[in-house]
Amino acid sequence: MASFHIRQFQERDYKQVVDVFSRGMEEHIPTGFRHLLTLPRTFLLLAGVPLAIFLVSGSRLLAVVCIFFLLLFLVFLASKPWKDYVSKCLHTDMADITKSYLNAHGSFWVAESGGQVVGIVGALPVKDPPLGRKQMQLFRLSVSSQHRGQGIAKALVRTVLQFARDRGYSDVVLETGLLQQGAVTLYYSMGFQKTGESFMDILTWLVDVSLIHFIYPLPSAQKHEL
Template identity: 85%
Template sequence: MASFRIRQFQERDYKQVVDVFSRGMKEHIPTTFRHMLTLPRTLLPLAGVPLTVVLVSGSWLLAIVCIFFLLLFLWFLTGKPWKNYVSKCLHTDMADITRSYLSVRGSGFWVAESGGQVVGIVAAQPVKDPPLGRKQLQLFRLSVSSQHRGQGIAKALVRTVLQFARDQGCSDVVLQTGLLQKGAVTLYYSMGFQKTGESFMDTLMWLVDVSLIHFIYPLPSAQNHEL
């Protein structure tokens, strides 16, 4: 098993951080596409439109071409929300990581380094309007390069955020992750996170039926054990 270390983000990491994040998000496009093909709202036009073409034109070739372009459109539709999300992040908090995280009290951004390369990332910011009497930290941007998964890197990055939250005197760590991000969902459950609800990030995510799962990890002040 390859060794790695978790450390705070440095400016020289920026290009590698963006690469890990962008690739990680775009990996969800094929999974979302396959998910789309199982939905009634997708299967109906995929079957109905070509059949209508055959009945009207009598051409099976035209129907096959129609199916091809429908699938092409669905691939575009599936990829759009993920690409929009990456673009939004790279133009907001990840445009200047030092300013967004390291220069903000109670925030942080960490990388996992292996062999001199950034292979994983995670970030955290205080929740602006937490429930009354709670001090919450939100976990963001968790991603590990595909070649380095299965080594405990994601778990180590999450542990880093949890310890940071304890050090800040937070009562909870909260996060959101996509329903189809099976590895992440399994990880959070295995580490003791609790599901608090679901929502859709935007209309496009609703259209492709990919909801966000909301998680919370309570941090009792009296509890001071290692995960």
């Protein structure tokens, strides 16, 4: 098993960080496409439109061509949310990681193995937490596909939990996509609790890809409340 260590982000890491993040998000596109194919509305689209074209035109060829273009459209629908999300992140918080995280009372870490960045995670204070709570939000957790199964993701999450605990935060919160099953399983296994679901926009509602909201009440905070 390859060794790794976790350290704070440095400017020289930027290109590798972006690569790990972008590749990690775009890996979910095939899963999104398969998910789309399981939706009843997709079945109605793939069956109903070609059938209507065949009944109107009497041409089987037109119906087959229609199915082909509908599948291309579904590939577009499956990929667009992930590509839009990556683009948004790279133009907001990840445009300047030092400014967005390290200079904003949060932090950003990389997992390094063999001189390469193989995992990333960030954390920022929640601006408007629930009354009486002081919350830290976990962002951008990603591990390169070649280095999964080594405990890197868990180590990165634990780094955020310890960072928040040391600074007196009561909870760590996060959001992750329903289709990111590896991440969902990881958070449950580490003791995170689901607090709800939501959709980013009308497109994610259309393709039924929700965000799951999680919370991890920090033990130190729980003790103070007893």
